[in-house]
Amino acid sequence: MATLKQPSQVLTFVSPTGEASTPEIDGIVLDVIGRVADKWTMLVLEVLAQHGVQRFTRIGQLVGNISQRMLTKTLRQMEQDGFVTRTVYPEVPPRVEYQLTELGESLCAAFCSVWTWAETHQVELKALREARDRYTTTTL
Amino acid sequence: MATLKQPSQVLTFVSPTGEASTPEIDGIVLDVIGRVADKWTMLVLEVLAQHGVQRFTRIGQLVGNISQRMLTKTLRQMEQDGFVTRTVYPEVPPRVEYQLTELGESLCAAFCSVWTWAETHQVELKALREARDRYTTTTL
DNA sequence: CTGTATCCACCGGGATACTG
DNA sequence: CAGTATCCCGGTGGATACAG
Numbered sequence: 022m023a024t025l026k027q028p029s030q031v032l033t034f035v036s037p038t039g040e041a042s043t044p045e046i047d048g049i050v051l052d053v054i055g056r057v058a059d060k061w062t063m064l065v066l067e068v069l070a071q072h073g074v075q076r077f078t079r080i081g082q083l084v085g086n087i088s089q090r091m092l093t094k095t096l097r098q099m100e101q102d103g104f105v106t107r108t109v110y111p112e113v114p115p116r117v118e119y120q121l122t123e124l125g126e127s128l129c130a131a132f133c134s135v136w137t138w139a140e141t142h143q144v145e146l147k148a149l150r151e152a153r154d155r156y157t158t159t160t161l
Numbered sequence: 162m163a164t165l166k167q168p169s170q171v172l173t174f175v176s177p178t179g180e181a182s183t184p185e186i187d188g189i190v191l192d193v194i195g196r197v198a199d200k201w202t203m204l205v206l207e208v209l210a211q212h213g214v215q216r217f218t219r220i221g222q223l224v225g226n227i228s229q230r231m232l233t234k235t236l237r238q239m240e241q242d243g244f245v246t247r248t249v250y251p252e253v254p255p256r257v258e259y260q261l262t263e264l265g266e267s268l269c270a271a272f273c274s275v276w277t278w279a280e281t282h283q284v285e286l287k288a289l290r291e292a293r294d295r296y297t298t299t300t301l
Numbered sequence: 302c303t304g305t306a307t308c309c310a311c312c313g314g315g316a317t318a319c320t321g
Numbered sequence: 322c323a324g325t326a327t328c329c330c331g332g333t334g335g336a337t338a339c340a341g
Contacts, residue, residue: 051204053279053286058198061314064191077323088315093324103289114322115321124282131278138271139193142264146193149243201334217303228335233304254302255341 056102061087061095063132066121069105070129074120104128196242201227201235203272206261209245210269214260244268 056062061084068083069075075083081092096119099105104125110116121129139146196202201224208223209215215223221232236259239245244265250256261269279286 049283049287050276050279051200053283054203054275055200057275057279058200058203060191060195060198063194063198086315089324090316090326091314094314101289102286109323112322113321115324117323124285127282128275128278131274134271134274135194135197135268136190138268139190139197142267143189143193145264146242147189149241229304230306230336231334234334249303252302253341255304257303 061091062099065095066125066129069121074118077117080119201231202239205235206265206269209259209261214258217257220259
């Protein structure tokens with residue numbers, strides 16, 4: 022983001038020289054977060070971390086309900102970002118194996134705390150959601 | 162090494178019959194991840210964590226390019242999820258303040274490692290991307 | 302100031318069909 | 322097996338206008 026594009030009337034107020042109160046979040050970091058904060062990416066990351074090198078179809082099975090299209094796109098993106106390696110064996114039928122790179126593993130480790138947080142607070146979160154749902158129900 | 166978490170009950174292999182018994186990652190956790198892995202949510206979370214209680218417009222400024230619509234939606238969602246509290250002061254002009262709850266702060270802390278990871282590897286990531294972009298010079 | 306409501310363009314993502 | 326190519330629908334999110 023942060024692309025050139027006259028912010029017509031957005032809340033932004035990027036001062037010319039920066040400074041002032043510009044606690045803007047670093048663009049690169051933000052961009053990285055944007056890529057990584059993808060549902061399928063996180064799931065594939067998880068799968069490869071737990072099961073090691075796997076083939077295309079296998080990953081799809083392990084992830085769960087994911088279409089070929091999304092699996093392909095996700096894996097390609099992850100490959101581009103250097104999170105996984107893609108190895109094609111010139112056989113017939115073809116065999117393609119995916120494996121986490123060290124970068125991918127380190128990312129996975131970083132996400133571990135979030136995953137743990139989700140598990141730790143799932144009861145609490147579920148309760149909150151149900152409480153909210155009770156309000157939202159009758160109002161329709 | 163960097164395994165995300167122990168095999169626990171999260172992922173299961175496909176049963177011998179070919180039926181995908183429980184390949185899904187825990188629904189609640191996945192759902193939570195889905196909500197939390199939102200760009201704007203993460204940014205607002207970050208902003209509130211760093212700047213403490215803030216008003217609507219101010220949050221918008223601190224976040225950067227975010228439309229009112231998205232800011233409102235994000236804040237509402239976060240309020241529903243119990244990440245922030247919303248305090249309306251019956252004044253004119255109106256003043257509304259948002260503040261992280263303890264839950265929100267704990268989530269933010271969990272995300273800290275991801276944020277740190279992004280910062281730590283940003284050079285590496287940038288290099289990878291640029292290398293890729295050079296290949297993508299396949300004109301139009 | 303703090304929103305809500307609307308219109309609308311974009312694209313994420315499922316379903317399906319075809320290829321090497 | 323491991324994709325690629327289309328169609329297509331619904332959600333995301335920006336722009337704009339209006340309200341309390």
